[in-house]
Amino acid sequence: MKTPMLLAAGVLALFQACLQASPLKPAMEVVVLGSGGPRAFGRAGSSYIVVVDGRPRILVDAGPGAFLRIGELHLNLAKVDTVLLTHLHIDHSADLAAFFNARGLTSDRPIAYHIFGPDGAGLFPKTSRFVDLLVGDNGAFAYQKTFGADESFAVRDLAIGLNSPRTKIVDRDGLAVEEIATHHGDCPSVAYRISYRGAVVVFSGDMDASALPNLVQLAKNADLLIFNCAVLDPPGSPSQLYDLHTPPRKIGEAARDSVVKSLLLTHIAPDVEGQENAVRKSIRASFAGPVAVARDKLRVPVGK
Numbered sequence: 001m002k003t004p005m006l007l008a009a010g011v012l013a014l015f016q017a018c019l020q021a022s023p024l025k026p027a028m029e030v031v032v033l034g035s036g037g038p039r040a041f042g043r044a045g046s047s048y049i050v051v052v053d054g055r056p057r058i059l060v061d062a063g064p065g066a067f068l069r070i071g072e073l074h075l076n077l078a079k080v081d082t083v084l085l086t087h088l089h090i091d092h093s094a095d096l097a098a099f100f101n102a103r104g105l106t107s108d109r110p111i112a113y114h115i116f117g118p119d120g121a122g123l124f125p126k127t128s129r130f131v132d133l134l135v136g137d138n139g140a141f142a143y144q145k146t147f148g149a150d151e152s153f154a155v156r157d158l159a160i161g162l163n164s165p166r167t168k169i170v171d172r173d174g175l176a177v178e179e180i181a182t183h184h185g186d187c188p189s190v191a192y193r194i195s196y197r198g199a200v201v202v203f204s205g206d207m208d209a210s211a212l213p214n215l216v217q218l219a220k221n222a223d224l225l226i227f228n229c230a231v232l233d234p235p236g237s238p239s240q241l242y243d244l245h246t247p248p249r250k251i252g253e254a255a256r257d258s259v260v261k262s263l264l265l266t267h268i269a270p271d272v273e274g275q276e277n278a279v280r281k282s283i284r285a286s287f288a289g290p291v292a293v294a295r296d297k298l299r300v301p302v303g304k
């Protein structure tokens with residue numbers, strides 16, 4: 001007969017095996033590194049890690065503070081080789097070099113990055129030039145390529161005209177990423193849809209309401225729509241911000257029209273944080289599904 005200790009060890013092993021095989025384990029999970037925007041009031045700038053089959057795989061935006069949150073969460077970066085940038089404002093991209101720096105120290109094997117972001121216009125460089133300015137041969141941090149693992153950077157600049165077609169940019173091992181152009185004032189911007197084993201999450205990025213038809217098309221039937229909520233309904237925020245961001249009432253309409261299952265509000269501004277009940281009521285007017293407000297270090301399962 002087995003001793004109680006052996007029996008206990010056997011039960012524990014069985015429990016762990018059940019957990020690993022559990023159908024409840026989500027195909028994907030989103031870890032919020034930063035749920036804020038450009039104002040410094042305690043939230044890191046916008047950034048997320050997408051966990052696929054239990055492993056961190058994709059970095060979506062790299063706002064200031066992402067580096068710190070990665071460490072606080074003890075996230076293993078060893079498989080994070082895909083970076084999706086919604087746009088190149090500082091509150092979404094300032095920690096990109098810090099991420100490369102940290103990731104380079106997680107591996108003694110070569111790292112081949114696949115980086116996606118918008119084409120350039122006006123004051124904003126195209127994403128390939130942005131990465132080059134950081135870590136290219138003549139970049140500010142050219143030394144990064146000599147620090148830690150050998151690194152290569154394949155950067156694809158994405159079309160930014162609102163009439164550009166929705167495009168699949170990653171299709172590998174069952175993991176698919178699609179993108180479509182959005183509109184964020186004068187700053188080129190795109191939204192992303194990530195799919196894996198039937199689970200779908202969509203990131204709006206920062207966008208004004210003129211891009212909602214594109215976003216609604218991209219988000220159709222998604223399990224989770226992560227929508228940046230940086231303003232109150234008019235006239236609650238400075239009028240010029242409505243040329244940059246989508247107000248809550250229209251976010252609710254977009255969630256309804258795209259028939260998403262759930263909504264996560266992020267890129268939270270101080271006045272939005274202070275009037276959360278009014279924001280929720282405004283969204284509830286159109287969207288009946290679950291609505292959550294992001295905070296740094298929140299983990300959100302996607303799909304079943």
Ligand SMILES: [Zn+2]
Pocket residue numbers: 037038046089091092206267
């Ligand atoms: Zn922003």
